[in-house]
Amino acid sequence: MTDRKSGAPIIIVKKTRKAAAGGHHGGAWKVAYADFVTAMMAFFLLMWLLNATTEDQRKGLADYFNPSIPVSKISGGGQGALNGTSVLSEDTLITDGAGATANYPKTRKFDDDKTQAAEAEKLRAIEDAINDQKIEAMNEALAQHIQTRMTPDGLVIELVDADGAPLYNAGSSTPSPILHDLLSVIAPVLATVSNDMAIVGHTDAHNFANTGNYSNWELSADRALAARRLLIKSGIPKIQIAEVTGKADKEPISTDAYAPQNRRIAITLLTR
Numbered sequence: 001m002t003d004r005k006s007g008a009p010i011i012i013v014k015k016t017r018k019a020a021a022g023g024h025h026g027g028a029w030k031v032a033y034a035d036f037v038t039a040m041m042a043f044f045l046l047m048w049l050l051n052a053t054t055e056d057q058r059k060g061l062a063d064y065f066n067p068s069i070p071v072s073k074i075s076g077g078g079q080g081a082l083n084g085t086s087v088l089s090e091d092t093l094i095t096d097g098a099g100a101t102a103n104y105p106k107t108r109k110f111d112d113d114k115t116q117a118a119e120a121e122k123l124r125a126i127e128d129a130i131n132d133q134k135i136e137a138m139n140e141a142l143a144q145h146i147q148t149r150m151t152p153d154g155l156v157i158e159l160v161d162a163d164g165a166p167l168y169n170a171g172s173s174t175p176s177p178i179l180h181d182l183l184s185v186i187a188p189v190l191a192t193v194s195n196d197m198a199i200v201g202h203t204d205a206h207n208f209a210n211t212g213n214y215s216n217w218e219l220s221a222d223r224a225l226a227a228r229r230l231l232i233k234s235g236i237p238k239i240q241i242a243e244v245t246g247k248a249d250k251e252p253i254s255t256d257a258y259a260p261q262n263r264r265i266a267i268t269l270l271t272r
Contacts, residue, residue: 119271122193123155126269129189130157141165145182154195155269157186158253159227161260168263173222175230179265183227187234190269196242198268199224199231205249205257221246227265242270 050058127148145167147158159182161167167179190197201224203216224244232238252262 116271120150123150123195123269123271126189126193127155129192130186142178142181142185145178146186151268152271153198153268154271157190157267157269159183159186159265159267160253161263163260166260166263167265168223168226171219173219173226175226179227180230183230183234186267187231187236190231190267191235193269194240195269195271197231197236197240198243198245198266198270199228199241200244200266200268201225201227201246202251202262202264202266203249204259204262205252216248217246219246220248224265227267231267 049061053061127150130146130148144162145159145165147160149156149158159167159179165178166176167182168174168176201220201222203220203223207216221244224246228241228244231241249257249262252259253264254261256262
């Protein structure tokens, strides 16, 4: 090719670039690597599954993928996963595997419930016996001191003060004749069971007259200890009394914090 004016040839140079070795090859390798990792994960999952299942479960798994076997609309081809059991079934518990009823039988819960029901029934019988004693063997003056109630902890028998008829000498832990009479009637009934007992002393809200460190806390605890000694003297084994505490005026049973009924001894037959 020549220049029309000068007649000299025109030279055109074309530059080309060579690809450098190791250049970018796109993202195809990432897809291949992801497929490889997925395949390895499936392989190790299969190995774990074969090791963690029984022969019957593996057969159930194979049957699930067998189109010749009808598939249940409710569960995956069987009663449960891997031919096992399902907690989705009504009144059904898992019977195999960790935490199953094979390791923790359902009958244990039934036995516990049955034991608790029998225990509650026994305590109600004791409550009835105490109330019968209150009616038959005691006069009205003594009967007014006894209150019973069932609680989640057990049967509570409360011996309460009444106007002009205290259980202890005023301001002391010395039992009155009334408390002696009450415990002499109640103790034989309590002795018919082997349940542990808790004894709690209570006072009213009147400030203790003595000075120093002795307060209603110490007074309520000392009165509970005095009741413990009388129960033991009446035939209750020492080992059966599991707890002796004093709660001062912190748990009144009357809306009037100064009412004599708040001065009481609570004996609880504890549930097992």
